[in-house]
Amino acid sequence: MSANVTDPIIVLENVDKFFGPFQALKNVSLSVRKGEKIVVCGPSGSGKSTMIRCINRLEEHNSGTIIVNGHELTDKTNDIDAVRSEIGMVFQSFNLFPHMTVLRNLMLAPRLVRKTNKVEAEALARQYLERVRIPEQADKYPIQLSGGQQQRVAIARALCMKPEVMLFDEPTSALDPEMISEVLDVMVDLAREGMTMICVTHEMGFARSVADKVVFMDGGEIVEVAGPTEFFESPRNERTKLFLSQILAH
Amino acid sequence: MSALTGWWDDFFWGSVVVGQVFFVSLILMVVFGLIGAAAKLSKSRVAQRIADAYTVVFRGTPELLVLLLIYFGSAVTLTAIAQLFDPSVKFVDIPPFWAGSFSIALIVGSYATETFRGAFMGVNPGHIEAARALGLSSVQTFFYVRIPEMWRLALPPFGNHMLSLIKDTALISIIGLNETLFAAEQAIGATGKPFTMYIVVGCIYLGFSTIITLTVMALEKYANRHLERAR
Amino acid sequence: MSFDVALIVDSIPKMLMGLGLTLQLLILSAVLGLLLATVLLLMRISGKWYLDLPAQAYIYVFRGTPILVQIFIVYYGFPQLGFIRDSFLWPILREPFGCAVVALSLNTGAYVSEILRGGVLGVDRGLHEAGSALGLSAHQRFIYITTPLAVRLAIPAYSNDVVSLMKSTALASTITLLDMMGIARTIVAETYAPYEIFISLAVIYLIMTWFIQKAFGVFERFMSRHERQ
Numbered sequence: 062m063s064a065n066v067t068d069p070i071i072v073l074e075n076v077d078k079f080f081g082p083f084q085a086l087k088n089v090s091l092s093v094r095k096g097e098k099i100v101v102c103g104p105s106g107s108g109k110s111t112m113i114r115c116i117n118r119l120e121e122h123n124s125g126t127i128i129v130n131g132h133e134l135t136d137k138t139n140d141i142d143a144v145r146s147e148i149g150m151v152f153q154s155f156n157l158f159p160h161m162t163v164l165r166n167l168m169l170a171p172r173l174v175r176k177t178n179k180v181e182a183e184a185l186a187r188q189y190l191e192r193v194r195i196p197e198q199a200d201k202y203p204i205q206l207s208g209g210q211q212q213r214v215a216i217a218r219a220l221c222m223k224p225e226v227m228l229f230d231e232p233t234s235a236l237d238p239e240m241i242s243e244v245l246d247v248m249v250d251l252a253r254e255g256m257t258m259i260c261v262t263h264e265m266g267f268a269r270s271v272a273d274k275v276v277f278m279d280g281g282e283i284v285e286v287a288g289p290t291e292f293f294e295s296p297r298n299e300r301t302k303l304f305l306s307q308i309l310a311h
Numbered sequence: 312m313s314a315l316t317g318w319w320d321d322f323f324w325g326s327v328v329v330g331q332v333f334f335v336s337l338i339l340m341v342v343f344g345l346i347g348a349a350a351k352l353s354k355s356r357v358a359q360r361i362a363d364a365y366t367v368v369f370r371g372t373p374e375l376l377v378l379l380l381i382y383f384g385s386a387v388t389l390t391a392i393a394q395l396f397d398p399s400v401k402f403v404d405i406p407p408f409w410a411g412s413f414s415i416a417l418i419v420g421s422y423a424t425e426t427f428r429g430a431f432m433g434v435n436p437g438h439i440e441a442a443r444a445l446g447l448s449s450v451q452t453f454f455y456v457r458i459p460e461m462w463r464l465a466l467p468p469f470g471n472h473m474l475s476l477i478k479d480t481a482l483i484s485i486i487g488l489n490e491t492l493f494a495a496e497q498a499i500g501a502t503g504k505p506f507t508m509y510i511v512v513g514c515i516y517l518g519f520s521t522i523i524t525l526t527v528m529a530l531e532k533y534a535n536r537h538l539e540r541a542r
Numbered sequence: 543m544s545f546d547v548a549l550i551v552d553s554i555p556k557m558l559m560g561l562g563l564t565l566q567l568l569i570l571s572a573v574l575g576l577l578l579a580t581v582l583l584l585m586r587i588s589g590k591w592y593l594d595l596p597a598q599a600y601i602y603v604f605r606g607t608p609i610l611v612q613i614f615i616v617y618y619g620f621p622q623l624g625f626i627r628d629s630f631l632w633p634i635l636r637e638p639f640g641c642a643v644v645a646l647s648l649n650t651g652a653y654v655s656e657i658l659r660g661g662v663l664g665v666d667r668g669l670h671e672a673g674s675a676l677g678l679s680a681h682q683r684f685i686y687i688t689t690p691l692a693v694r695l696a697i698p699a700y701s702n703d704v705v706s707l708m709k710s711t712a713l714a715s716t717i718t719l720l721d722m723m724g725i726a727r728t729i730v731a732e733t734y735a736p737y738e739i740f741i742s743l744a745v746i747y748l749i750m751t752w753f754i755q756k757a758f759g760v761f762e763r764f765m766s767r768h769e770r771q
Contacts, residue, residue, distance in 0.1 A: 119671050146677025156672035160690045160768045169686060170676035202768040215672075222676060371705065371751035372744045373712035376723060380744070383736035474606075481608035485716065492611065499618070506619035513607045513615065520606035 070095045070226060070257055071116060076125035078111055078281075085111045086122065087281040093226070093259060098252050100268040100289075101261045103278035104304060109261040112278070113228045116259070117148045130225055146174050149219030153231040155211045157203035157218070163190070164199040167218050175222070182221075189217040193247050209240030213247055220251075227251065229260040263308060269293060277301045314507050318498040325491035326515050332412050332480045332490070333473075333519070339416030340476060344423025351428050362424065369421035374479055377418055382410040382486045411483030419475050426472065430465035431457070463534040470527030477519045481512075491515050550738045553729050557743055560722035564750075567639075567711040567721060571646035572704055578651030583658045597655070604652035609710050612649055617641040617717040642714040650707045657703060661696030662688055694765040701758035705751050712747075722746060 069092040078086035086108050093099055101109045114120040115127060118134050118141055127134045132144050158166050167186035171177040177185065190196045193213035195206075203211055212232055219227060229248065233241045245267050252258055252271045262268070268275050268289055275292040277285040277300075285298045296302050350362035369377065386404035393400040404410070434457050442452040484492035495508040502508070585597035604612065620626045620635050634640035665688050673683040715724035726743045730736050 117675055119674060142674075142677045142679050144677075145675055148675070150672075150675035152668060152672060152675075154668050156666070156668040158669060158672070158687055160694070162768075170678060173682050173686070174677040202770075204769060218676070228675075368744070368748065371709075371748045373709040373723060373747060375712045375715070376726075376740055376744055376747065379727070379730075380736060380740035383730065384740070387734065387736055478608040481610045485610075492614070495614075504622060506615065506622035509611060509615045509619045513603075513611050516607045516611060517603060524606075 068095070069093060070130055071259075072126070072128040073112070073116075074126040076112075076115060076122045076127060078108075078115060078120060078122045085281050086115070089125070089281075089283055091276065091283060091286075093257065095225075095257055096255050097257055097273045098271050099259045099274050099276055100272040101259065101276045101278060102263060102265075102268065102304075103284075107278040108281040109278050110230050111281075113150075113230055113259055113261055116226075116228060117145050117150055119150075142174070146170070146222055147225045149216075149222060149224035149227040151212070151215050151219055151227065151229045151232045153234050155203070155208070155215045155235070157211055157215055159203055162200050162202055163195075163206070163214050166203070166214060167221050170218070171221050185221055186217070189220045190214075192220070192250070193217045194243075207240060208236045209243045212236065212240075212244045216244075216247055216251075226257045226259065229258065229262065231261050231263075233262065233264060265293070265309065277304065279304070314502045314504040315498075315511065318494070318502075318508075321494035321497060322491055322511055322515065325489065325494035326519075328408070328488065328490040329477070329480050329515070329519065332408065332415075332483060332488070333477050335409075335412040336416040336419070336476050336480075337473065339413060340420045340423055340472065343416060343420025344427050344472075347420060347424030348427035348431065351424065352431060366421045366424050369418050374415070374418050375482055375485065378411060378414040378482055378486065381414045381417075382407065385410060407483055407486045407488040411480070411486060411488055415476055415479040415482070418479065419472050422475070423469070423472050426465050426468040427461075429468075430461040433464045434460045466527065466531050466534055470523065470531075473523045473527070474520055477523060478516065481516070546735055546738050549733060549735055550742050553726075553739055554742055554746075556729065557722045557725050557739075557746065560720055560725040561746075563639075563714075563719065563721040564708075564711050564723075567642055567646060567714055567719075568704075568708050570643050571650055571711070572707055574643065574647035575650035575654055575707070578647060579654035579658055582651060582655035583662070586655065586659055587662060601652045601655060604649055605656070609645070609649050610713055610716065613642065613645040613713055613717060616645040616648075638714070638717045638719050641717060642711070642719060646707060646710055646714075649710070650703060653703050653706070654700065657696050657699045658692065660699065661692035661694075664695040665691045690765075694762070697758055697762040697765060701755060701762075704754050704758070708750060708754065709747070 071091075071093040073089055073091045076086055076089040077084065089108070089112055091099075091112075101112065103109050111120055115122045115134075116129060118127075121136075122134075129144055130147050132140070134141070134144070157163075158169070161169065164183065164186050167189065168179070168182040171182045171185060172179065187196060187199065190199055193216055195210055195213055198206055198210060198214070203214065206214065216227075216232075232248070233244050236244065241264070245264060248258070248260070248267065249271055258271075260267070260272075272289045274286055275289050276283055277292070277296075277298070279300045285292070285296065285301045287296070292301075293305065296305060347362045347365055350358040353359065382404065386402065389403040389405065390400065393403045405413075438456055438460065439452060442456045443449075447455065480490060481492055484490055484496075487493075491512045492509075495505075495512050498508045499505045582597045582601065585593040586601075588594060616635065617638060620641075626632065626635060635644065669687055669691070670683055673687050678686070711721060712723035714721050715727055718724075720728070722743060726739050730739050733739070
């Protein structure tokens, strides 16, 4: 699928999502072009995670349209696994497969989904471990690594599928403070290389230096979308101002 | 179905016996379990070792073997004692009802020991510390914090212990207790319909199990009411 | 009353002649029960009510009734039914050994399927999601992620169930089989020495229990090698 550079790679239009009676997403619309870096922020429970989880259909939206890489996600999407293999996802809690070594975590999907042979898969895995700067950990089990190292392995695991887009769901929230920067550094590298990224994060320094657009969500709605300078210097919405004053105050 | 005519009485009274054995053994089981758990949690090495031996032995030997050992063992002993006084005595036993209830309570009590001990240990130590930090005495902490949390933890496995007890009552027919299996044997002797009669016994036990399961579910719902999410 | 050591020395070899039968009952029922449990588990997690409901009903009935009653239904009850006497299973169900294996397998299958299901449900949901996000199909996730982790989680409970099954094999003695328990009961009926015989037999069973637990302990350590820091 060769999309024009200016074409959006991800489109959400009027998306609603309910958990029982609770509406988690209200009429959410967003479009992301290839190479764009989007930072999504907002208070907890604002629907940020739900939104990016809808993009690879870990959650199923109830109404509206989601188009990823030219495929509309519906109940009838039977090649959802193929769509997902083009979208990398990094979770807050790493979710490395505990029974596999780092190397096998990285090789699993290329071998099963891409049908890459073992030698190539291993070479690919080692290459990406190099990129996240932990080649020496290849034969360890996840539990033997620090949180920061585990999250970098998780990023490398997603990259091994050579995804078109990377989704980050609060990748540094479960980390001890001293490990946050090692993960952010890897993400900044990735952004510089031109990866399309949607990051749910509270790391405002990261947002300032990397984001093309900052999306602020509250109560399931997208309240404000702006470039980082505008977003931080002159937010328009009162809720955005309140949020920023709360997280930047100290 | 017509084969059952005239036998409902026997099955009914057999069920009553099953219920009686269940209640007696339930009480004994709780007693054994609490004593076992207290011994395991005590500081006395000897008590710990005895309780360990109790759980290892009774969880590792067949239920039938324990039952036969206790019933025939006690009978041999009692008979020997009785013969000291009256040499003409042939056989003295503890009635199967009591020997059986005692045996299955002893067996299931060994499992309950671990349940009670686990529930005691499973109470969040932070909650205990919080209570003590607030100035509650150790007795107050025990009754207001530890016990309520313990019983919530112990309830699911305790439900399984009750199911074990009710099912183990069937074994006691082997030493001659006139419960439902015994009634079935009588009925089979007269009608020659073993499948029908044993299915009836199965249904009776399924009924008992259902009552126990529903009771435990209701209790669990009550015990976990504070864990339900606010709406 | 005295403890007759000579009788014990004399009886242990006799009881051990039933060890082979006890082990046959145990191993055959464990293997067949595990197969049945796997089928029941797949029915339970299939997400299709017409597979899930029958499996649930089966598990409910077999866990809600005594194993002794199940053995009696198979051994004494089935011959009452003409279609069973005419079926290809009759050569198996005609023999007490076949009946014991059938009843024990049907029983343990119900328990083990719930143990396996506990293992499956115990696997962290985040790992499924990570698998999904990488594009693994449901099938691949089940084989490469769920199964190895669920097996690891289920081992302790499964080990206990094998011990239970071993204890239940003693009930085969109620349908005329001369396993260790059956032989012991014969000896007690002859000698009227329940303490000597039954306590010796209890020791034999305890050794078997110890052995089963040790074996599964080794297996568990092997399966959790990734958990060592």
